[in-house]
Amino acid sequence: MIVRETPNILRLFLEVRGSVIRRIYPRVLIVMVMSAIVVWAHIRDPKLVPLVDGAPFYLIGLTLSIFLGFRNNACYDRWWEGRRLWGHLLARSRDLARQTLILQQHEEPAAAGRERLIRLNIVLVEDLVRHLRYGDRLSQNVETLLSREEQHQLLQSSNSPNYILQLMGECLSRLSGKGYLTDIEFGILDRTVSGMNDVIAGCERLRNTPVPFGYTLLLHRTAYLFCFLLPFGLANMLGPITPLAAGIIAYTFFGLDALGDELEMPFGTMPNDLPIAAIARSIEITLREALGEKELPEMAVPVDSVLL
Incomplete structure (x- = not known):
């Protein structure tokens, strides 16, 4: 269990110990790199890498966040x-x-x-x-x-x-x-x-x-698919800052997913156990x-x- 005082606003964004960032940062970086590639490829050849309307992604993201919230509540x-x-x-x-x-x-x-x-x-x-x-x-x-x-x-x-x-x-x-x-x-x-x-x-x-494996597997797959396809829905609207936005969204979803994994088994030796x-x-x-x-x-x- 993490035992410490609430960090100030600067350390809030820089603190790594005790957070799930160490577990998820490779996945977040992959999403950001993919986003940069999608934006670059679309600029060079829009026909080769077409973009789609972002509205469906908003609905999927809302649904996914609700289900992740349910799972995290169950794990907590x-x-x-x-x-x-x-x-x-x-x-x-x-x-x-x-x-x-x-x-x-x-x-x-x-x-x-x-x-x-x-x-x-x-x-x-x-x-x-x-x-x-x-x-x-x-x-x-x-x-x-x-x-x-x-x-x-x-x-x-x-x-x-x-x-x-x-x-x-x-x-x-x-x-x-x-x-x-x-x-x-x-x-x-x-x-x-x-x-x-x-x-x-x-x-x-x-x-x-x-927690039933089928439920966990469904959320894992949906979170990965959503974050990997997200650049195609954001690049048309955000352009060059798409990798940053996709990284923040991926950090949120992957972080909630990883935190739920830690809380699910409370007697382990992870930082939040x-x-x-x-x-x-x-x-x-x-x-x-x-x-x-x-x-x-x-x-x-x-x-x-x-x-x-």
Whole structure:
């Protein structure tokens, strides 16, 4: 996610970091070069390169912009739902740290069980980042807080966050079996863990169910065809400045298209994706504070104005 102050009017046009211009500028340049060739060829031989009335292009451009707007709204809804899910995970983690305070009223094994639950929560949020971003390396916290056997089982599991939830469930069952939790207290804590499972399922749904490919393909093709044919409709009216106008229009359509691609999969590592690793770090700090630790990890900071 891009984290920075709003640039002034000069830097607004010159800023490149965090924008989609790096992804789309080759396509924009191609459109501008094609426009220059069309204008030059028409001036040299109007019969060889005839121009057409620009009115149909205005109607097509209006329709295309509406459909691109619909797609971007759908992709932004996915991005915002992902942020809501991680906000819900933060809330459930705080609930777990607060609700397990009842275990400190009992003897030492109960307090150790509380610490185990909270540390498993730390492992859960960090491994969820790895799971959603298709990572293959365990984080340092996971390697520190889980035993060798648990790490092996985690890597062998087809759904590693679900395996960690099972470990949390086993810990709760042991505490309940030893009489440290009443049935009501066990039910409250189990619902909190179930809320984390709802978050994981929601994140996996977003990751595994993209916007229908046929819809995306139709918009991609239409945007390309429109921008490549646009010079034939503008050159008759704009003349030598056709490449500039076509470039601005291509930047708008290709930019909206590329931005929709980034927002469609909100858990990736593109500049406009969600900073789930930073949120996971925030949850870790909150949980370590709940354990009374004083040496806490630092909050994640943006690198080149991008927070991941």
